[in-house]
Amino acid sequence: MASHTKESARIYTTAHTTYSGKAETPAALAESTEICFRDDVYEASGSGEGGGTGGGRATKGLSMPLASIFLIAEMAGAGILSLPHAVANTGWVGVPLMMVMSLGVGFAGTRLGKCWVILEQRWPEYRAPCRRPYQAIAFRALGRPGQIAAEVSLTLTLSGAAIVYLLLAAQVIHDLMGAAVPLSQCEWCLVLGVLLLPTTWLSTPKDFWGAPLLALGATLLACLVVVVEVVLDKDHEPPEFTAPTFKSFFLGFGAILFALGGSSIFPTIQNDMKNRAQFPDSVVITFLVLLAIYLPVCAITYGILGSNGLPANILQAVRGPAVKVTQVFILCHFLFAFAIVLNPVNQALESVFKVPADVFGIKRVFLRTCVMVVIILIGLTIPDFSKILDLIGGSTVVLMSFVLPPLCFLRLNAATTLTAFHTASSSCALRILPKWEVATLVVVMVVGVVGSIASTWSALDAIISEQSFNTTCFSPKTFLYRSTAS
Template identity: 25%
Template structure:
């Protein structure tokens, strides 16, 4: 566990600037991901009150980020999320935190494959591939094709180039919202759906999706040491969350007004394929997985490679990373449900990493678990609410996955 997340964090951090603007860009880049494709579906699950829940999740995740930054300041050696776990609960704490973070990265990598598969299948329906005497139908073939494209990026010795390229994810998120808006305003879809204000049964699912959208806690602790003026970090956090929330809320409102309860996850599956704006949206969507898949897989691969450090070789590294890619392909083909997998990731892993663990670690490190006051009440409220979302959201997403298998 000594390698992996720490190595990738330091490598990505070396690519990050120290000014307010560059730190802000890296923060927004961290939270600008595929979650934006599912926010209309999340809003449809719970109704218009989901916008209030989105704002609530924004404030809660911002607060837990501040708790993590306070933990970072507790000791000079703390530079990553895993270090926080170790400082709070020793080696077992580090292993537990790392396990949740690795699982989250692994599932996100799988979701990237499913996303590519869904979009390619929409662009080229009923397409099949023939390898020798074996005929591979549609979505399964696209999953394999996407994996073959992603595979060489996982063999790179340095992620520096991908870290720079992945900044395009920020621009891609904005372009995606504008394209979906254009489809509704100019391509004949319109904004005619009204929907309901509240569906109680959809609250755990919606909160699971929103937690996934704000699951940047694994990277944000590394931005603090790289910030030139540590006093500005709070402003960076506020700016990141405001910008991302505006983007998420815009996509949620536009998609829900366009398609109502029929909106899909990802929303690109609803778009009329013959329109230029739709094709731009779909192709833009496919850029993000290409630049980030290796960044998700590399920490896991490095942790495994650390076990073979006495037999270190390029061949072993490539072999381990190839096996990891093959394993993600197997899961993506077996569970090809983008929305339900995001909901599961958000409920079980993102809620734990973004809400529960920051609160628990902060209480342990600060030794304030017996100091009753407003902050203690807020933290306990987050722990109780987060636990409920984790349990109910995980149950709901697993039930949906099983029902659709």
């Protein structure tokens, strides 16, 4: 991990260039500056280089370990519930596939973190906190088309993740409450949407830093209970290991990508750090912890239950008092992580509609309430969380986690002329990346694109099937349906 920090610090002290390779016009500079904003309080001393807190950065921020906790809390949860079923769809090859995908996404994520370090060195305005950091990276690396692609993909990815969290929370609380509160899952979706609305009004993840700590603890405890319950339960039918089909394999592939595809929020968390050059270390820690959680849960549950005993939500495969405790833990995670996942979407929309970033007012409340209404409506339209999870995982998650990070990093390192912010006496040479690094990034992009095409097609085919239209919450029968367990 120390090598990542050392490399990021070296980027800070090496001369680099702009996207176009030329001094930019005032209009272009103004356009890029609109992506970011400055806090009211800055640190007066320091240049902001070397990953320090100077150069317009607030003196407070996330530490490297705390940033890792934010990332883990955001990525784990819905992914761990669907991963055993994803492995069942892919067969045993899903276990090594998960490891390979983790290495690919993790490596690309460290390079995405270094992209922001490069931006801070080349363009001083980015040393202030930025509301839309991923879009800024894409703009500087790929121009306006890259910024638009990042904007749309990030909004769809995080919005889809928020919908998944809301639907799973409604499903879990419906199972927990049972006959005590006779509400259907669709009705719980509405209730939770209203209850969670105030949490979305908070400014940035720094305003609720305790949430990911609780979410991570809840997820770890939930995984432990699930594994123990599956191992101790002797009433399972003999496991069957069905050979995957083309469609099932790539549906599982999409679910695996969703569980690993947290890159869309990486720059947002990095921007809240005191030392942004340490972010690659946070990424390494994150994926090591995720693998330590994902692999045992998937291998044990699939090995004991087989393809015939693994529903889309692993909690539905186990019963008993311990499972109720597990559901409470998981519900806590969903409720705490929901606002974190949705926050970058709200920040991006506020930037578009010119809503003040540092003022809690009626404009912020109105805009974020509208976003929540849209989230609830989509959730009621497609109440099966696994279909949204598969679609997002196979499409926009691939772009944000597999394609844009390597592409932006390669492009930012390819420029050779000076920016208007450097002195005329400065010199800059082409920064040549090692061949193994370039080859690895290209392979990550190719694998992501190929898997994305097949996974997206499989997910869309499942969504538009006749059965899907019969289970929407807008059907009165479905909306008011209460299972016999209730």
